[in-house]
Amino acid sequence: MRLDFHTHGKLAKKLPFSTVYTDWLFDEARRAGLDALCLTEHFNTLQFSDLYGYLASKSRRVGDTLELPNGLRIFPGMETDVAEGGHILSVGPLEAILELNRQLEPYKGKGKFLPFEKLMDLFEQYPVLVGCGHPYRAPGHVPELPLDQLKRLNFLDLNGKDMALDRERTQRLTYDLGQTLDIPVVSGSDTHQAVQYGCIATCFEGTFDTVEEMHQEMLAGRYEIQLVDSAAFQVRTACLLKRSLKEIYALGGDYVAVLTKAVSA
Numbered sequence: 053m054r055l056d057f058h059t060h061g062k063l064a065k066k067l068p069f070s071t072v073y074t075d076w077l078f079d080e081a082r083r084a085g086l087d088a089l090c091l092t093e094h095f096n097t098l099q100f101s102d103l104y105g106y107l108a109s110k111s112r113r114v115g116d117t118l119e120l121p122n123g124l125r126i127f128p129g130m131e132t133d134v135a136e137g138g139h140i141l142s143v144g145p146l147e148a149i150l151e152l153n154r155q156l157e158p159y160k161g162k163g164k165f166l167p168f169e170k171l172m173d174l175f176e177q178y179p180v181l182v183g184c185g186h187p188y189r190a191p192g193h194v195p196e197l198p199l200d201q202l203k204r205l206n207f208l209d210l211n212g213k214d215m216a217l218d219r220e221r222t223q224r225l226t227y228d229l230g231q232t233l234d235i236p237v238v239s240g241s242d243t244h245q246a247v248q249y250g251c252i253a254t255c256f257e258g259t260f261d262t263v264e265e266m267h268q269e270m271l272a273g274r275y276e277i278q279l280v281d282s283a284a285f286q287v288r289t290a291c292l293l294k295r296s297l298k299e300i301y302a303l304g305g306d307y308v309a310v311l312t313k314a315v316s317a
Contacts, residue, residue, distance in 0.1 A: 053256040056081070056089040056249065058131075058141060058185055058209050058240020061107075063297055063307070065097035071106055073308045078124055080246030086253065088117065088125040090143045090240065092185070095132040096160035100153055104128060104146060115261030116145045125261060131185055132156065135167040138192030141209060141240075144180030144263050152178055168197055172204045181263055183207035186214050186242065188225045195229055203233050207270060212241035212252035215279055216287035236270040239277045245297070248290040251283040 059081070061074050081089055093103060107126060111118035117125040129143040130153060142152065155174060159166045166174070175182050184194050184205055195202070208230050214222040230237040238254045256275040260266055269275060280286075297307040 053259040054085055054087045054253050055256060056086055056241050056243075056253055057143075057183075057207075057238045058092050058211065058242045059089045059249075060131075060242075060244045061091055061093050061103050062097055063244050063294060065094040067098065067298070067301060069099035069102045069106075070308050072312060074103065074106065076308075076312060077246055078120055078126075079122060081249045082120075082122045082124045084246070084250035086124065086249060087259070088127065090127045090129045090141070092129040092131040092141045092143070092240070095130045095153055095156055100130075101150060104150060108146060115265075116263050117261045118146065127263065127266070132171060133165045134171055134194065135165045136193045136197065138168075138187065138194035139185040140168070140171060140175075140194075141183045141185045142175055142180045143183075143266075144178060148178040148180055152180070168194065169201055172201070176204070179263065181206045181267055183209055183238075185209045185240070186211035187229060188222065189214055195225075199232070202229075203235075205233065205235055206267065207236045207238050208233075209242075210237050210239040210252070210277060212239060212243075212248065212279070212283060213287050215239075215252055216284040219279070236273070237277075238270060238275070239279075243290060245290055245293055247293055248286050250280060251286040252277065252279045 062069060107118050111120050117127055119125045127143050128146045128149040130149055132140045134140055182205055186209055187195050208226055210226050226237055239252045241248045241251050243249055254275050255278055256269050300307040300310055
């Protein structure tokens with residue numbers, strides 16, 4: 053089972069949700085060889101609930117996943133900022149993720165983010181797995197927190213973007229922290245658009261469709277992380293594409309139409 057632990061369903065959190073863009077994303081994820089992904093959308097993205105409402109309407113529920121018509125299974129999730137600086141990933145049943153997002157409504161603006169300890173207190177009330185996304189990406193400070201707090205995490209994200217930019221540093225620091233905390237290290241592309249899919253993936257020996265099964269496979273170490281040779285090129289291309297599409301939108305253009313027409317041409 054080839055799974056991406058860190059993905060997004062929108063180009064950028066301040067842009068409107070587009071069903072066409074999201075459909076394109078997940079079709080491309082399947083073409084990139086993914087069997088499943090964790091949709092860790094930013095907790096303060098515009099139209100967070102609309103994104104999940106749309107996916108729920110066009111999928112069938114299989115365990116904790118939303119299975120799309122193309123066979124791709126989506127584990128609902130969220131990426132949440134903490135006051136100390138850094139991003140925390142949570143993955144769980146759709147109802148839990150939506151309720152957590154509602155609970156976090158007062159804390160979505162800059163200067164209002166919950167501190168790590170308070171966020172973990174909230175997450176521990178729900179059936180979700182919690183990890184640190186790209187723990188050593190500036191300006192995050194999560195690894196500097198007390199060990200007793202860090203040990204509340206379930207996993208660390210060996211982030212595809214960071215691996216492509218500085219593989220040695222990212223691997224060394226992330227695996228060292230994982231060993232210190234005695235928690236699994238898994239991988240996610242951190243993509244907001246399709247070019248980055250497949251640059252890195254967590255490949256499990258078996259298949260599963262619940263978060264509890266996912267956790268057991270992670271703890272048992274029945275997986276390997278695969279980074280493709282083209283990862284650095286994919287990340288650079290993805291960053292360029294994202295900036296270009298956002299500029300099209302800022303100038304009043306339809307970036308979705310431009311993108312989908314270019315792909316179909």
